[in-house]
Amino acid sequence: MKVEVPTQFVLRLISPGVVGLVTSEYRGRMDVTTIAWMMPAGREPPLVAIAVHPATLCHDLIRRSGEFAINVPTLDVLNQVLTCGRLSGNEVDKFARTGLQLAEPRVIRAPLIEQCIGHLECAVVNAFQPGDHTIFIGAVASATVEEDLFEDTWILRERDRRPLHHLGGSWFGVLEERIEAKSESPSE
Ligand SMILES: Cc1cc2nc3c(=O)[nH]c(=O)nc-3n(C[C@H](O)[C@H](O)[C@H](O)COP(=O)(O)O)c2cc1C
Known part of the structure; x- marks a missing residue:
């Protein structure tokens, strides 16, 4: 038997993608924002798509700077991930609030997150x-x-060091096992 899903939960049927801590920077102002809605969008060159609400500071900084970084968090920083998705950098310094540490980017100006x-x-x-x-x-x-x-x-080593997936609300998960499928067609 199938039941109807309420509108506010429909997108959770195709969750969970890897959740990201998106960092952004413009003229010295930095932010870190939790973003679950992201996907690969091209192979050569590699492209990614992120869906960002216009009311967020992250949106403003990305629009002005033309850059962002996706940092991959783990269970080690689970509560910080939720906090960065509940507070706005317009009101608080989320780096100071959460203890997430900055790491040097290689090519963009927005900082990376050391714990990711x-x-x-x-x-x-x-x-x-x-x-x-x-x-x-x-x-x-x-x-x-x-x-x-x-x-x-x-490769999904220790549970605490695997990418986090967002199920919806304050619920997250980690993958249990890496399983290789066999097929008759050539591998990718
Ligand atoms: C688990 C989780 C996932 C989220 N995913 C997104 C998302 O994909 N896009 C988005 O615009 N906001 C998303 N949010 C909400 C933003 O993180 C939230 O609005 C945040 O306070 C914005 O911070 P900022 O103003 O510092 O950018 C998510 C929140 C949580 C807790």
Whole structure:
């Protein structure tokens, strides 16, 4: 038996993607914002899409600077991830509030987050607003990762060091196992 899903929960059927801590910077002002709505958007060059509400500070800083970084958090910083999605940098300094530490970016100006296990530094190549969020398309200019956690894919070592997935509200999950599928067609 299938039941109808209330409108406010429909998008949770296709969650959970990896949740990101998106960092942004413009003229010395920095912010870190939790963003669950993101997806790959191109392979060559690698593109990512993030959906950002126009009322956020993150939106303002990305629009002005044309850059952002996606930092991949883990269970180690679970509560900070929720806090960065509940507070606005317009009201508080979220770095000071959460203890998230800045790390040097390689090619953009926005800082990275030391406690995260991976980082995509992106330059905005397109932006459009199909609804109440702006879709920023970012070209990945640099990608760095904790070396013992990634071999072509995330290898899901210790539970506390796996990417986090957002289920909805204050619920998150981590993947249990990496499983290789077999197929008759050539591999990617
Ligand atoms: C788990 C989680 C996921 C979120 N995902 C998004 C998202 O994909 N897009 C968005 O615009 N806001 C999202 N938010 C809300 C923003 O993080 C929130 O509005 C934040 O306070 C904005 O901060 P800022 O004003 O410092 O940019 C999410 C919040 C949480 C807790």
